[in-house]
Amino acid sequence: MPGGSNPEGAAAAAGAAAAGRRLQTEFATERDWDQFHKPRNLLLALVGEVGELAELFQWKPDGGPGPLSWSEAERGALGEELSDVLIYLVALASRCHIDLPQAVLAKIETNRRHYPVHLARGSSCKYTELPREDIQKAESFGPAPGATECAPVSRGAEEPN
Numbered sequence: 001m002p003g004g005s006n007p008e009g010a011a012a013a014a015g016a017a018a019a020g021r022r023l024q025t026e027f028a029t030e031r032d033w034d035q036f037h038k039p040r041n042l043l044l045a046l047v048g049e050v051g052e053l054a055e056l057f058q059w060k061p062d063g064g065p066g067p068l069s070w071s072e073a074e075r076g077a078l079g080e081e082l083s084d085v086l087i088y089l090v091a092l093a094s095r096c097h098i099d100l101p102q103a104v105l106a107k108i109e110t111n112r113r114h115y116p117v118h119l120a121r122g123s124s125c126k127y128t129e130l131p132r133e134d135i136q137k138a139e140s141f142g143p144a145p146g147a148t149e150c151a152p153v154s155r156g157a158e159e160p161n
């Protein structure tokens with residue numbers, strides 16, 4: 001079922017994305033910025049904002065406090081950069097006539113198919129490396145030649161972020 005076990009959450013996310021797209025279209029149109037918002041421009045702007053997001057994390061020490069413990073100012077910046085990424089992503093999808101909410105729901109279904117709980121739980125393996133005899137045949141996915149099976153993730157051994 002599209003939306004999986006939380007259809008209300010998926011519907012709310014789709015509604016928020018649609019509202020964001022409307023507001024961003026209005027923002028650009030009233031500034032006569034549509035001329036600057038070609039797909040390539042929006043993609044590069046998106047990548048630039050991902051870089052700004054990465055800057056917030058880049059010199060944090062390994063094992064240091066994660067984003068939940070950051071200062072109020074840092075968390076404010078985190079919210080802004082995440083928003084910039086989302087705004088450009090939504091604009092890019094719209095400019096490319098991709099129905100992003102619908103595409104996201106469809107992709108989540110694909111992800112569920114690629115990573116069945118009974119095979120993927122506790123494992124960080126790529127789906128092509130999961131031991132999936134039956135699904136492998138059905139979908140013609142096979143491990144890459146020479147690929148080694150990846151080890152299940154041990155919950156106790158997680159790195160701090």
Ligand SMILES: Nc1ccn([C@H]2C[C@H](O)[C@@H](COP(=O)(O)OP(=O)(O)OP(=O)(O)O)O2)c(=O)n1
Pocket residue numbers: 028033036052083084087088
């Ligand atoms: N041509 C533009 C310029 C800006 N924006 C919107 C989308 C982003 O949410 C935000 C990006 O603005 P800036 O380029 O000023 O970047 P920042 O907000 O990240 O500012 P700074 O670089 O100072 O952090 O504004 C836009 O839609 N189209």
